[in-house]
Amino acid sequence: MISKKVILTGSFGVGKTSLFNQFVHSRFSDKYLTTIGVKVNKKVVNIGDEELSILLWDIAGEVSQDKVPVSYFLGANGIIYVFDLTRPTTYKNIMEDINYLKGLLPDGVVKIVGNKKDLVTESEIEGIKQDMALDCDLFTSAKTGENVEELFVLLGKEMLGEVAS
């Protein structure tokens, strides 16, 4: 079975652990509990006929990505950069953050995800898209599970080279 390491990163409180829990355990809690350091878990997803083992690293949120220990990115194949659709501060430095991450992982797949979709309207999302310096790949809700599985399948396909990133 092919195994790929994926880093969940972004500012604190954006819902990385909630996405992690929704993806790995299919559960959600409204209570915000900060992540200390890093939490690693594994889940196998089916990409077409192929099984892919995703080793997911949920790392503690940092306001700026250059504060995340570089060793965490060691051997990573993909990065999910998560921001909170309800907090503009979590995507105001997105350009710098993504450039930094792509510098760390030049051959990796990077996905930009706007989380907490359940808390905003479609027109608000349109407004956020206009404000953002970069295009967002997916809008998710860890609470309802919307687009969570889709996110990992999309990422998996790109990491396996089935879809051009």
Added chain:
Amino acid sequence: MSLILKHKREKLEKQSQFIFIDNQGFVTDSCDSIFKTDGLLHQHIAEWFPFLESIYDHVAAKKVEEPEFRFSRLNAPFSLLPGIYDFVFSKVLIEGKEVLLWEIHDYTTLYEEFIRQQQACNEIIIKSERINAIQKVLQTQRINLSKRNADLEQLQKIRTKYYKKIEGGILQIERRATPHLLAKKIKDRETIDYITAIEHSLLQAKDFVEELIILTNAQDNYEFTEQSFEIYDLLNTISFRFDEEHANSNIELSISVHKDIPEKMIGNFTYLKHLIGGLILNYAKIIQAGIIEIQLAPTTIQQANLIKIKFYLQSYSINGKLPIYLGKVKRFNNHDNHDFGDIKSEIELRLSIIRHFVEQHQGKFSVESDEDNGVGISFTFPYVLSEEKL
């Protein structure tokens, strides 16, 4: 070994574990302070934990001279051993052979404190972000409002200037053309009637223009948001304006407020000021001498924080001009002028405008008139009582 050193070693030993791993990825030695490795001796360490699986190839390829790899605060990397650990990987030389040293440092006892501090810090930042966002919205609203006020003020100036021009033009025709025609000593009845009719029409047009100025001003102010205001502020403003405009007239303003009227309420101060001010101006133009009385009284209280207030304006003429007004009010009451269609005088226009605004504010409007009691206009609005302390 002294007792203190023995005690120290025993305590610290439990907090760290050192493991040697050979080039094949198998454990060759371990102090087993945190967990036992004997059951895993014949397994590749990358198969133990997902964490190691994802980094093993990279740490195994390290050289002795290269700096160590440190992974801080790993949250429960061992599924059967919950806690917080630091992993440090380095290559070391043991008896001339390169082996991988895996250090595990246990910080589980500090976990609660880490969480508490980090959580508090993050929550404070998130709260301050929200406060900043609210402040930004309020600031934008304030800027928009002041910009809008400035625009309205500018628009009002232009309109007033424009209407004044029209009014000036009408007055010029009235002043120049009429005496000019009269100077030709026109004596035939038909022409004189014709000139008188033109003069009357011009005066009426002038009054209409005045009404339009008030209407546009009121429309501008209609957009203003409701806010807490003191009823005596409103009445003082009206009274002050009346004194300024009618200092040398024979009109007296009398104001009475029922004891049950609250001192503070929420409503559109600017709008009410224009509404009552406009009515007074309207009365004053007609009666020229007399009394204008404003009465404020509560009607039925529907809810604990809501009050309906009736504004009643009464006028009494002294020099007998009131009947002209009465006729026009009577016509206003007897014709359908809700859409401003069938209006013959500026008084009807003014009353229609006021009724329009009162009804838009969920209020009720009525006009009564008779020769003995003069003209009485009443309008009733629901008001929310202000919670602000005086």
